[in-house]
Amino acid sequence: MATQYARERGGGQSDSLYRAVVDTAVDAIVIIDRAGEVRSVNQATERLFGYTPGELVGHNVNMLMPEPYAAEHDSYLANYLRTGAKKIIGIGREVAGRRKDGSVFPMELSVGEARDGDEPIFVGIIRDITERKVAEAALRESELRWRSILDTVPDAIIVIDAHGAVESFSPAAERLFGYAAGEVVGNNVKMLMPSPYREAHDDYLARFASTGERRIIGIGRIVVGRRKDGGTFPMQLAVGEFASPSGNFFTGFVRDLTERQVSERRIEDLQTELLHASRLSVMGQMASTMAHELNQPLTAVTNYLEAGRHLMSTGAAAPERIADLMEKAVTQAQRAGEVIRQLRQFVSKGETERRTQNLNQLVEEALALALIGARQSGVLVSLELDRELPPVLVDPVQIQQVVLNLVRNAVEAMEEVERRELTISTRPVGEKIETSVADSGPGIAPELANRLFQPFVTTKKTGMGLGLSICREIIEAHHGHLTFSPRPGGGTIFLLTLPKTSQDEPTDAG
Amino acid sequence: MPGNAHVYIVDDDAAVRDSLSVLLDACGYQVRTFGLAQEFLDAASALPPGCLIADIRMPEMDGLELQRRLKERSLSFPTIVITGHGDVPLAVRAMKAGALDFIEKPYASQAILNSVAAALLRLRAPDERDPSAVAATAKLDLLSPREREVLEGLLAGLPNKSIAYDLAISPRTVEIHRARVMDKMGARSLSELVRFALAAGVRTK
Numbered sequence: 001m002a003t004q005y006a007r008e009r010g011g012g013q014s015d016s017l018y019r020a021v022v023d024t025a026v027d028a029i030v031i032i033d034r035a036g037e038v039r040s041v042n043q044a045t046e047r048l049f050g051y052t053p054g055e056l057v058g059h060n061v062n063m064l065m066p067e068p069y070a071a072e073h074d075s076y077l078a079n080y081l082r083t084g085a086k087k088i089i090g091i092g093r094e095v096a097g098r099r100k101d102g103s104v105f106p107m108e109l110s111v112g113e114a115r116d117g118d119e120p121i122f123v124g125i126i127r128d129i130t131e132r133k134v135a136e137a138a139l140r141e142s143e144l145r146w147r148s149i150l151d152t153v154p155d156a157i158i159v160i161d162a163h164g165a166v167e168s169f170s171p172a173a174e175r176l177f178g179y180a181a182g183e184v185v186g187n188n189v190k191m192l193m194p195s196p197y198r199e200a201h202d203d204y205l206a207r208f209a210s211t212g213e214r215r216i217i218g219i220g221r222i223v224v225g226r227r228k229d230g231g232t233f234p235m236q237l238a239v240g241e242f243a244s245p246s247g248n249f250f251t252g253f254v255r256d257l258t259e260r261q262v263s264e265r266r267i268e269d270l271q272t273e274l275l276h277a278s279r280l281s282v283m284g285q286m287a288s289t290m291a292h293e294l295n296q297p298l299t300a301v302t303n304y305l306e307a308g309r310h311l312m313s314t315g316a317a318a319p320e321r322i323a324d325l326m327e328k329a330v331t332q333a334q335r336a337g338e339v340i341r342q343l344r345q346f347v348s349k350g351e352t353e354r355r356t357q358n359l360n361q362l363v364e365e366a367l368a369l370a371l372i373g374a375r376q377s378g379v380l381v382s383l384e385l386d387r388e389l390p391p392v393l394v395d396p397v398q399i400q401q402v403v404l405n406l407v408r409n410a411v412e413a414m415e416e417v418e419r420r421e422l423t424i425s426t427r428p429v430g431e432k433i434e435t436s437v438a439d440s441g442p443g444i445a446p447e448l449a450n451r452l453f454q455p456f457v458t459t460k461k462t463g464m465g466l467g468l469s470i471c472r473e474i475i476e477a478h479h480g481h482l483t484f485s486p487r488p489g490g491g492t493i494f495l496l497t498l499p500k501t502s503q504d505e506p507t508d509a510g
Numbered sequence: 511m512p513g514n515a516h517v518y519i520v521d522d523d524a525a526v527r528d529s530l531s532v533l534l535d536a537c538g539y540q541v542r543t544f545g546l547a548q549e550f551l552d553a554a555s556a557l558p559p560g561c562l563i564a565d566i567r568m569p570e571m572d573g574l575e576l577q578r579r580l581k582e583r584s585l586s587f588p589t590i591v592i593t594g595h596g597d598v599p600l601a602v603r604a605m606k607a608g609a610l611d612f613i614e615k616p617y618a619s620q621a622i623l624n625s626v627a628a629a630l631l632r633l634r635a636p637d638e639r640d641p642s643a644v645a646a647t648a649k650l651d652l653l654s655p656r657e658r659e660v661l662e663g664l665l666a667g668l669p670n671k672s673i674a675y676d677l678a679i680s681p682r683t684v685e686i687h688r689a690r691v692m693d694k695m696g697a698r699s700l701s702e703l704v705r706f707a708l709a710a711g712v713r714t715k
Binding site: 291292295296297298299300301302303304306307308310311317325328329331332335416 | 526533536594619682
């Protein structure tokens with residue numbers, strides 16, 4: 001090889017330098033003459049093909065090729081020398097090589113042409129690309145595997161670019177949103193959102209791009225999605241971010257919370273996670289106990305007063321006797337008051353933890369949670385949330401309980417009507433923030449209107465009549481108000497008002 | 511007013527016990543109160559005949575158990591049971607065990623006074639069937655099959671929603687049936703309906 005070549009050329013310092021370079025090369029270097037006979041090879045050739053230089057030099061280079069290249073090589077060479085048509089020289093190609101042991105491997109071959117006196121010689125540089133091929137195959141396989149996973153996971157997967165344009169839309173997403181991938185890819189992802197998310201989404205992306213402020217990435221939230229038919233549904237959204245040479249991308253994983261496939265257990269997990277279910281059931285038990293505790297003194301009060309009235313009507317009883325009954329009735333009324341005080345304490349102080357919160361987010365989550373299972377009832381939900389809402393200082397769980405309660409009430413109220421429209425809005429009004437939950441139900445009967453927030457008053461067939469009274473307790477403990485009014489055109493609007501600025505806890509909740 | 515008519519009150523809540531006693535006393539009844547069912551049971555055989563008002567939920571021995579023990583000893587007191595919210599199934603059991611009436615707490619005083627008067631009437635003419643119950647037997651035939659099913663559901667102490675589910679109809683429809691049943695049976699309250707229906711021999715599920 002190089003040594004041999006040097007000897008043939010007569011030796012010299014430039015030859016030894018040349019030899020060092022050639023032998024240092026990682027790639028195999030093979031020099032052939034016009035007949036295809038090997039003139040010289042370097043050390044890498046020996047390593048790669050397993051032949052000693054002596055076994056190669058003077059032999060046809062096609063011994064290093066598998067069929068059909070081996071058989072065709074001589075005619076390629078002849079053809080080139082005759083026509084000058086370059087098929088490989090100066091271009092480089094991926095071809096196959098053959099080792100001494102007969103094994104075949106993929107290689108990248110580049111060929112240069114030179115002159116040795118008048119004779120053309122060809123320099124072949126050979127790189128073993130076995131590993132690269134393996135890596136490429138692995139990459140391809142990996143991509144196929146991922147694609148098959150993405151195509152089968154029940155979660156819808158949507159990839160968007162930094163401007164919100166949809167890059168990919170999985171089959172699960174097609175099923176969930178009712179759009180074919182072709183209808184969505186290339187369009188802005190906001191088409192999958194109802195107002196007001198739809199209008200706000202570009203701003204979110206822009207804000208994230210400029211500030212890096214994370215509202216949802218890596219956190220996951222419950223939001224509302226919009227299907228092709230305009231229907232809305234609660235969904236859990238997790239967003240991941242990845243940077244590629246062609247820009248930033250976001251991957252959204254969407255889980256339909258109304259989907260029947262979602263097992264009850266998952267919903268329960270979620271609710272427990274948000275503490276709603278557990279707290280509400282504690283609240284329910286509490287309420288039931290309270291009802292019993294209140295019944296006792298109230299019954300006694302009624303009895304004492306009735307007895308007193310009876311005695312007075314006969315005119316036979318001594319005033320001291322009547323006074324004694326009054327005294328007893330008062331004691332029992334106070335006992336009832338004590339029960340109420342305990343309830344109020346439980347509700348307003350018990351485990352309460354006030355934090356600065358974005359009311360919109362609380363409302364959205366409570367709404368999504370309240371709508372679980374309401375998909376069939378065909379309720380048209382519209383959200384009118386003021387995006388500039390200042391934060392409020394509240395116990396998030398309690399406020400969500402209230403909203404959840406109001407939304408559930410609204411949905412139930414619309415069970416028997418044709419037009420089911422639920423509108424939830426938030427807006428700042430002076431020093432307060434108003435949240436309204438409006439339904440298109442039959443409205444509140446006038447005879448109930450004055451007593452609606454009282455305990456044990458209910459419009460439901462099976463209800464304790466404690467939900468609204470507890471809601472009002474909670475809101476008043478937050479220095480707010482809970483009221484209702486008829487909705488123009490039919491239905492009821494519940495209005496929840498909370499103070500804008502934070503206030504200290506009351507020293508006496510009673 | 512019945513100056514020599516006896517009423518016995520068994521309730522674990524001292525205020526309820528005392529206030530009811532005061533009320534009935536003001537109305538001219540001879541009243542004795544007991545804080546525990548066992549106390550009444552111990553005294554029962556020596557007591558003059560009278561009406562028993564028992565809370566259905568009490569510690570140690572509840573109203574139902576008291577009824578059973580009295581029956582065991584062949585002691586007969588026309589009984590009114592007092593129930594809390596949502597205790598209809600318990601109340602129905604009490605009625606089946608022979609209670610004359612059940613009254614839900616909190617109650618109007620007049621309701622309990624009426625009930626006591628009816629119970630004492632029964633004491634004087636034990637074999638005479640409640641006239642409104644006799645009439646109820648005839649009225650039972652007026653019910654449609656569906657109304658009859660709803661009635662049976664009510665007697666089983668089921669809420670409207672459960673009855674609706676069992677019959678595969680809407681809760682609203684159950685409510686309508688329920689109102690018709692009350693009308694046709696001439697019952698003014700659930701307890702009256704239960705009383706009439708049991709007297710008329712309706713079996714519960």
